[in-house]
Amino acid sequence: MPTPHHVTTLTNPRSDRVKAVRALSRRSVRSRTGEFLAEGPQSVREAVSHRPDLVRDVYVTAEAAGRHPAIVQDAVERDLWVHEVTPEVLAAMVDSPAPQGIAAVCRTLDISLGSALRALSDRPTAALVCVLTHVRDPGNAGTVIRGADAAGADLVVVSDSSVDVYNAKVVRSTAGSLWHLPVCVGEPVPTILAALRSAGIRLLAADGAGETLLPDVDLVPPHAWVMGNEAWGLPADVREACDEVVRVPIYGRAESLNLAMAATVCLYASAQARHEAR
Amino acid sequence: MPTPHHVTTLTNPRSDRVKAVRALSRRSVRSRTGEFLAEGPQSVREAVSHRPDLVRDVYVTAEAAGRHPAIVQDAVERDLWVHEVTPEVLAAMVDSPAPQGIAAVCRTLDISLGSALRALSDRPTAALVCVLTHVRDPGNAGTVIRGADAAGADLVVVSDSSVDVYNAKVVRSTAGSLWHLPVCVGEPVPTILAALRSAGIRLLAADGAGETLLPDVDLVPPHAWVMGNEAWGLPADVREACDEVVRVPIYGRAESLNLAMAATVCLYASAQARHEAR
Numbered sequence: 398m399p400t401p402h403h404v405t406t407l408t409n410p411r412s413d414r415v416k417a418v419r420a421l422s423r424r425s426v427r428s429r430t431g432e433f434l435a436e437g438p439q440s441v442r443e444a445v446s447h448r449p450d451l452v453r454d455v456y457v458t459a460e461a462a463g464r465h466p467a468i469v470q471d472a473v474e475r476d477l478w479v480h481e482v483t484p485e486v487l488a489a490m491v492d493s494p495a496p497q498g499i500a501a502v503c504r505t506l507d508i509s510l511g512s513a514l515r516a517l518s519d520r521p522t523a524a525l526v527c528v529l530t531h532v533r534d535p536g537n538a539g540t541v542i543r544g545a546d547a548a549g550a551d552l553v554v555v556s557d558s559s560v561d562v563y564n565a566k567v568v569r570s571t572a573g574s575l576w577h578l579p580v581c582v583g584e585p586v587p588t589i590l591a592a593l594r595s596a597g598i599r600l601l602a603a604d605g606a607g608e609t610l611l612p613d614v615d616l617v618p619p620h621a622w623v624m625g626n627e628a629w630g631l632p633a634d635v636r637e638a639c640d641e642v643v644r645v646p647i648y649g650r651a652e653s654l655n656l657a658m659a660a661t662v663c664l665y666a667s668a669q670a671r672h673e674a675r
Numbered sequence: 676m677p678t679p680h681h682v683t684t685l686t687n688p689r690s691d692r693v694k695a696v697r698a699l700s701r702r703s704v705r706s707r708t709g710e711f712l713a714e715g716p717q718s719v720r721e722a723v724s725h726r727p728d729l730v731r732d733v734y735v736t737a738e739a740a741g742r743h744p745a746i747v748q749d750a751v752e753r754d755l756w757v758h759e760v761t762p763e764v765l766a767a768m769v770d771s772p773a774p775q776g777i778a779a780v781c782r783t784l785d786i787s788l789g790s791a792l793r794a795l796s797d798r799p800t801a802a803l804v805c806v807l808t809h810v811r812d813p814g815n816a817g818t819v820i821r822g823a824d825a826a827g828a829d830l831v832v833v834s835d836s837s838v839d840v841y842n843a844k845v846v847r848s849t850a851g852s853l854w855h856l857p858v859c860v861g862e863p864v865p866t867i868l869a870a871l872r873s874a875g876i877r878l879l880a881a882d883g884a885g886e887t888l889l890p891d892v893d894l895v896p897p898h899a900w901v902m903g904n905e906a907w908g909l910p911a912d913v914r915e916a917c918d919e920v921v922r923v924p925i926y927g928r929a930e931s932l933n934l935a936m937a938a939t940v941c942l943y944a945s946a947q948a949r950h951e952a953r
Contacts, residue, residue, distance in 0.1 A: 439930075447928070540933065540936065543929055543932070543933070543936075544932065544936055545927075546927040546928060546929040547923075547925050547926065547927055547929035547931075547932050547936075548926055548927065549925075549926025549927040550927065572929065572930065572931075572933075573929070573930065574927075574928070574929050577927060577928035577929065578927060578928070612947060612950075645825075645943075646946075646950075647825050647827075648825065648826055648827025648946045648949075648950065649823075649824040649825055649826065649827040649828065649852075649855060649856065650725070650824060650852070650855035650856070651821055651824040651825035651850065651851070651852050651855065652717075652850065652851065653825075653850075654821070654822065654825050654939070655818065655821070655850075657935070657936065658818065658821075658822055658825075658935065658936070658939045661932070661936045661939055661940060662939060662940065662943050665923075665940050665943075668924075668926045669890060671926075672890075672924075672926065
């Protein structure tokens with residue numbers, strides 16, 4: 398096991414520090430402090446390597462440090478605070494039935510939609526944006542963010558009516574993608590759609606009731622996929638505010654695809670079109 | 676509420692019949708009896724409308740019959756046994772924290788790989804097959820079967836090393852697709868691959884470590900996607916037994932896609948290629 402640079406072995410699972418970390422499982426506490434907890438080696442590795450500026454403290458058991466020496470090494474080299482903790486302390490910190498021995502308290506990403514769109518307009522390539530509206534299931538939200546990252550999306554926007562992206566299950570389901578691309582949160586859907594439109598980004602609603610089939614859409618110009626709730630899709634006002642309502646063709650007898658699958662198919666169609674256009 | 680044709684209101688949650696239905700939550704009982712339980716309106720509706728020959732008994736509460744009159748009507752018209760049950764009886768039958776008031780005992784699909792492949796060879800279109808090997812998570816297995824159905828696959832083959840497709844969570848995750856296309860189960864992976872190869876079906880292993888990129892594969896001729904375990908992918912011997920090891924390109928910084936997403940992207944690429952070739 399490499400020796401962490403800043404070692405303070407924490408042994409008391411009832412300390413104020415442990416309680417403060419555990420309190421981050423509550424949305425109200427995350428909003429107030431601007432912090433959240435990333436659990437498990439994959440999340441911590443990606444946070445440390447991609448956004449060390451957002452990592453406040455890494456907590457690791459001796460056993461997990463032995464299993465993941467590269468993560469600890471990377472954190473130490475970036476001069477982050479790494480604290481060795483007992484398994485009891487780690488279990489008291491995290492809201493998980495199977496703690497994986499390592500967690501990090503991170504600052505929330507806090508990028509405004511305005512600044513994210515200005516950054517996009519400076520890029521030479523056409524924008525690909527993914528908008529989540531009314532998505533309530535943490536696993537679905539995280540999986541869509543992971544899919545957007547894999548498809549090379551430039552930006553993810555999660556509306557105020559969706560699950561909190563700093564929820565532990567969302568963070569885990571993104572498999573580190575939360576630190577790979579800008580994610581804007583907290584704006585209402587109409588504000589998001591208006592801002593994207595002003596930025597010259599075409600709005601494509603993904604909906605099983607859409608009239609336009611996915612293979613018929615030109616996915617080379619800048620565009621945003623607008624995804625709705627897992628059970629009831631997009632509300633009529635959101636569909637109407639978009640430029641086009643697009644459906645993934647069903648070639649067999651299935652009624653529909655689930656949200657994460659439909660999002661992945663749409664985002665990959667965009668990725669493929671952008672890739673071929675280059 | 677339409678009046679079911681065969682009405683026997685069941686009120687005793689401790690009856691032998693209720694115990695026999697509940698016992699179907701155990702894999703050993705499903706294997707012995709050749710029966711399994713489909714829960715919820717979506718599963719029951721698809722079973723009744725697509726494979727009434729496999730439905731033994733439908734159980735429904737008065738409340739659920741009122742919410743889903745078309746399902747009850749359809750079952751009655753097909754001369755199936757429909758039993759009204761109290762909510763307590765239904766809760767005692769199903770292995771679900773939130774029973775939805777309707778369930779059906781079905782016979783397992785039991786189609787042999789040989790006969791499924793013979794049926795395929797009689798079709799005019801090139802075969803699209805999806806093979807699941809070592810897939811352990813019920814939600815993933817069901818989602819991939821649903822994706823295969825949506826993409827218009829002709830056949831799903833689930834190896835003996837995978838989760839039981841008649842597990843309640845798999846059945847629920849297929850969203851009815853289990854009754855839409857032939858699903859073969861119980862054969863070991865080498866037998867499956869050899870049978871597909873003899874039938875002239877090209878074997879494409881889907882694996883993040885593949886050398887061939889998905890957009891570079893000719894997906895018009897008959898082929899099978901071979902999908903592996905959600906955590907550790909395909910074992911070396913399975914990859915080597917396939918004609919090509921294909922990876923979905925990652926355009927961003929994500930390490931990988933999860934199993935269901937990768938499967939959906941591959942199956943939809945096949946669907947699109949087959950569709951364009953027609």
